[in-house]
Amino acid sequence: MKIRVxxxxxxxxxxxxxxxxxQTPSLNSNSRDSATSSAQRPLTKLPPETILVRxxxxxxxxxxxxxxxxxxxxxxAFTDPYFGINYPLPRDWFQEYEGPPPSESGLYVLAQIGPxxxxxxxxxxxxxxxxxxxxxLPTTNALELNQFLNDHLQDYYKVEAAPTxxxxxxxxxxxFSYWSPAAELHWYVLAIDIRCHxxxxxxxxxxxKLLDSLMLDLNRMKLPADVSATAGEGxxxxxxxxxxxxxxxxxxxxxDPIFTEHxxxxxxxxxxxxxxxKIKHIHFISAFPDQxxxxxxxxEQWKFKPYLxxxxxxxxxxxxxxxxxxxxxxxxxxxxxxVTPRATxxxxx
Amino acid sequence: xxxxxxxxxxLALLFAARIGLAQTDPGVQTASRGTGxxxxxxxxxxxxxxxxxxxxxxxxxxxxxxxxxxxxxLGPRFNSNQCSSCHAQPAVGGSGAATNPQFLIISSGxxxxxxxxxxxxxTGPTVEARAxxxxxxxxxxNTKAPNGGVEDxxxxxxxxxxxxxxxxxxxxxxxxxxxxxIFRIPTPTFGAGLxxxxxxxxxxxxxxNNLKNTLGIAGTFNHSGNDGTITRFGWKAQNxxxxxxxxxxxxxxMGVSNELFTQDRPLPEEEQATGLPSACLxxxxxxxxxxxxxxxQTTNAAVLDDVSAFANFMRFLAxxxxxxxxxxxxxxxxxxxxxxxxxxxxxxxxxxxxPSPGVTQVSNFVPALSSVQVNAFSDIEIHKxxxxxxxxxxxxxxxxxxxxxxxxxGLGQRIFLLHDGRTTDLFxxxxxxxxxxxxxxxxxxxxxxxxxxQQQEVxxxxxxx
Numbered sequence: 001m002k003i004r005v006x007x008x009x010x011x012x013x014x015x016x017x018x019x020x021x022x023q024t025p026s027l028n029s030n031s032r033d034s035a036t037s038s039a040q041r042p043l044t045k046l047p048p049e050t051i052l053v054r055x056x057x058x059x060x061x062x063x064x065x066x067x068x069x070x071x072x073x074x075x076x077a078f079t080d081p082y083f084g085i086n087y088p089l090p091r092d093w094f095q096e097y098e099g100p101p102p103s104e105s106g107l108y109v110l111a112q113i114g115p116x117x118x119x120x121x122x123x124x125x126x127x128x129x130x131x132x133x134x135x136x137l138p139t140t141n142a143l144e145l146n147q148f149l150n151d152h153l154q155d156y157y158k159v160e161a162a163p164t165x166x167x168x169x170x171x172x173x174x175x176f177s178y179w180s181p182a183a184e185l186h187w188y189v190l191a192i193d194i195r196c197h198x199x200x201x202x203x204x205x206x207x208x209k210l211l212d213s214l215m216l217d218l219n220r221m222k223l224p225a226d227v228s229a230t231a232g233e234g235x236x237x238x239x240x241x242x243x244x245x246x247x248x249x250x251x252x253x254x255x256d257p258i259f260t261e262h263x264x265x266x267x268x269x270x271x272x273x274x275x276x277x278k279i280k281h282i283h284f285i286s287a288f289p290d291q292x293x294x295x296x297x298x299x300e301q302w303k304f305k306p307y308l309x310x311x312x313x314x315x316x317x318x319x320x321x322x323x324x325x326x327x328x329x330x331x332x333x334x335x336x337x338x339v340t341p342r343a344t345x346x347x348x349x
Numbered sequence: 350x351x352x353x354x355x356x357x358x359x360l361a362l363l364f365a366a367r368i369g370l371a372q373t374d375p376g377v378q379t380a381s382r383g384t385g386x387x388x389x390x391x392x393x394x395x396x397x398x399x400x401x402x403x404x405x406x407x408x409x410x411x412x413x414x415x416x417x418x419x420x421x422x423l424g425p426r427f428n429s430n431q432c433s434s435c436h437a438q439p440a441v442g443g444s445g446a447a448t449n450p451q452f453l454i455i456s457s458g459x460x461x462x463x464x465x466x467x468x469x470x471x472t473g474p475t476v477e478a479r480a481x482x483x484x485x486x487x488x489x490x491n492t493k494a495p496n497g498g499v500e501d502x503x504x505x506x507x508x509x510x511x512x513x514x515x516x517x518x519x520x521x522x523x524x525x526x527x528x529x530x531i532f533r534i535p536t537p538t539f540g541a542g543l544x545x546x547x548x549x550x551x552x553x554x555x556x557x558n559n560l561k562n563t564l565g566i567a568g569t570f571n572h573s574g575n576d577g578t579i580t581r582f583g584w585k586a587q588n589x590x591x592x593x594x595x596x597x598x599x600x601x602x603m604g605v606s607n608e609l610f611t612q613d614r615p616l617p618e619e620e621q622a623t624g625l626p627s628a629c630l631x632x633x634x635x636x637x638x639x640x641x642x643x644x645x646q647t648t649n650a651a652v653l654d655d656v657s658a659f660a661n662f663m664r665f666l667a668x669x670x671x672x673x674x675x676x677x678x679x680x681x682x683x684x685x686x687x688x689x690x691x692x693x694x695x696x697x698x699x700x701x702x703x704p705s706p707g708v709t710q711v712s713n714f715v716p717a718l719s720s721v722q723v724n725a726f727s728d729i730e731i732h733k734x735x736x737x738x739x740x741x742x743x744x745x746x747x748x749x750x751x752x753x754x755x756x757x758x759g760l761g762q763r764i765f766l767l768h769d770g771r772t773t774d775l776f777x778x779x780x781x782x783x784x785x786x787x788x789x790x791x792x793x794x795x796x797x798x799x800x801x802x803q804q805q806e807v808x809x810x811x812x813x814x
Contacts, residue, residue, distance in 0.1 A: 021364035026730075027791050029717050034679060043489060043490040043492065043527075044488065044489055044490070044527060045490075045526070045527050045528045046481070046482070046527060046528040046741075047735035048528065049739070049742065049784065049785075050739075050740045050741075051736055051748075051749055051750045052492055052749065053481060053495055053497070053741040053742065053748060053749030053750075054748045054749060054750065055743060055746055055748030055749075055751065056746070056748070057748075060406055077376065082777070095784065097488070097735070097784055097785040097787065098786060098788050099786070099790070100565070100733040100735070100786050100787060100788045101733060103567035103569070104566075104567075105560065105567050107560075107565065108565040108712050109565040109788075111793070112565070112790055112791055113792065117799075118794065119797065119798070120798055120800050122798060124791070126564070126565055126791050128563075128565050137557075137559055137560060139785045146719075149563065151563055152561045154693060154694065154699075154720065156694045156695050157695070161500055178418075180695035180696075181797060182688065182694075183691075183692050183695035183696055183795070183803065184693050185696070185795060185799075187563060189563055200563065204791075204794075204795060204798065205798070206798060225788075226767075237547065261747050262574065263746065264572035264577050265569065265572075270721045279517060306700050324577075337555060347538040
């Protein structure tokens with residue numbers, strides 16, 4: 001019965017995936033995964049510069065629901081449907097190389113873009129997202145992250161501007177900048193909370209005027225209406241983010257995974273719980289296939305109490321860490337600037 | 350003729366300008382820096398390990414035969430017959446030498462009936478070969494069957510001390526045709542005892558510290574399948590200790606079974622089938638393992654098995670001392686080296702190539718290994734290095750795209766660079782860190798934003814290590 005249900009879901013998901021392919025990048029849309037797909041056919045020659053033997057990597061229970069690494073850089077824009085971002089690239093900019101897969105600490109390299117001509121006169125932009133469910137750093141939001149990095153710069157860097165709020169594209173970012181006297185390089189770091197993650201836009205150049213103009217250029221970016229660590233109101237296209245929601249007090253049914261291999265890697269898992277309390281989407285940020293299978297089998301059987309906001313059930317996005325705890329847990333600082341919990345108490349803690 | 354001169358003059362000027370402007374790898378520094386000495390202070394060696402270092406040093410250079418000698422056990426498959434033939438540069442215990450000893454293995458009669466693989470050249474890197482995937486009978490790559498094991502280059506077939514053992518070499522031509530062959534060069538072992546003596550807590554604290562970056566970098570560790578602790582030796586940090594490192598190499602590279610790896614090793618293809626033929630077993634006539642401890646010997650050091658002696662030798666090798674750098678015949682000023690060091694840190698290289706990941710714990714061997722700052726220029730983590738460096742070989746939890754941050758101490762006297770020795774040019778090696786899926790791309794982009802003069806300073810600094 002379970003197999004039949006799975007097959008049906010698979011067919012539905014596949015069809016939906018095909019329908020959605022034109023607008024929704026799936027996990028199979030990047031070149032690393034394309035290479036894996038092509039490897040299903042017999043090969044007489046391994047394609048050069050192809051990664052086929054992967055260890056722990058990201059995957060999801062369906063290819064329709066956007067995941068943070070769904071972002072793409074096309075000829076003229078960076079778009080990420082999970083975060084709801086669209087950034088038209090500066091003229092003649094492009095992405096030469098994709099970033100690495102998500103890390104086991106929940107760090108995503110969403111894009112690394114720059115001009116076609118590299119060199120001392122150029123600039124570049126790195127766009128990252130740190131999952132706030134799993135960060136080992138003692139930060140709970142983008143402002144704290146920027147403040148923490150500012151406070152812990154290595155001694156070969158000098159702060160140029162301490163963290164301060166800055167309006168970009170109609171939203172409030174945290175901005176700080178630092179530079180290297182030796183390298184004569186400057187870094188502008190803009191951070192903002194979007195949907196359970198702290199996003200950073202890191203601009204680098206020797207030329208501060210160029211950096212200033214690039215920062216202004218970011219005003220052309222389109223961001224989602226609700227930019228905060230707690231994200232949307234839930235129940236719509238964007239669930240509400242709640243750290244550590246998968247606690248016994250919220251669970252009705254819970255089955256622990258049965259692992260078949262003795263692994264030492266942590267498995268950070270992001271889930272979306274529907275309004276009925278069932279898990280509707282599982283995203284493995286970093287997992288070996290056998291770990292993902294065992295956890296999927298278990299999570300299929302989990303049932304939560306529906307989360308209520310203003311008396312009505314809404315979807316919840318939360319994180320669960322399986323496997324080995326990756327890092328010592330750092331104490332969180334007392335940060336008066338931290339995101340103020342909403343009336344519902346649904347802040348990322 | 351005059352036209353030719355007219356054309357060649359600007360070309361020559363252009364070439365001269367390029368030499369003057371472009372960054373140049375100062376190359377291998379040949380002046381002696383004292384690399385290869387022991388870390389042990391003989392006047393502060395309460396347990397007498399100096400004798401163990403010296404004994405290991407000698408055994409590291411012994412030539413193994415198949416049978417009928419004092420050092421038996423070679424083969425039936427092997428890559429070389431002597432530890433120091435591969436670990437040679439710039440001193441015993443190092444990496445591959447300028448002259449590849451494997452090139453002479455057949456002509457010198459060590460593997461008389463074999464054919465020299467096309468990728469083994471006289472002045473190329475000393476290598477081991479691995480096939481990421483098995484091939485099926487029609488020569489297609491079976492991506493459902495990862496291999497990744499070492500395909501030893503040579504056999505003992507035809508040797509007078511190998512009896513009737515007859516083996517064929519791996520089908521390297523087929524693997525090459527399928528682009529299904531990767532290479533690894535020997536890792537240098539200077540200072541390895543210090544890396545071995547870093548506690549996991551030190552490395553974990555360093556890892557958390559490394560996450561404070563705006564470079565998109567977040568590495569992890571490889572772990573021992575036995576006890577779950579951090580492993581640290583080998584290109585993918587797949588080996589826990591120098592004992593394991595030595596035992597595996599003795600077995601895999603030289604074919605000598607030992608107390609850690611107790612059987613003769615077949616090729617991965619043979620292991621999938623019926624193993625080694627009986628005519629190729631116990632060729633030494635000693636029984637197994639071929640290397641054991643020697644209880645009847647009369648010095649403490651001589652009682653040890655070879656693997657323990659090798660481990661002691663590597664454990665007590667001092668870190669490679671830094672030194673001056675000569676570029677195009679001129680000594681590079683120390684101020685330039687210092688500037689290069691600052692730039693190396695500033696662009697982000699030091700995030701992974703950490704100048705010092707920590708201080709060693711108290712050693713039960715020798716005081717010289719206790720409470721020492723380990724200036725290895727490595728975080729001992731494994732990082733995703735992208736399509737250009739990926740080799741599709743998984744070891745432990747390290748995937749086909751992950752590698753340990755290679756310690757850079759001793760880089761000034763290294764000839765072949767990166768895990769497969771693909772280049773001897775530092776600038777090329779740096780640029781190869783940048784590709785799709787690599788954690789290092791942003792750092793290399795930062796490096797590329799430096800002026801040519803600054804980039805030169807970084808290269809000069811690296812050759813001072």
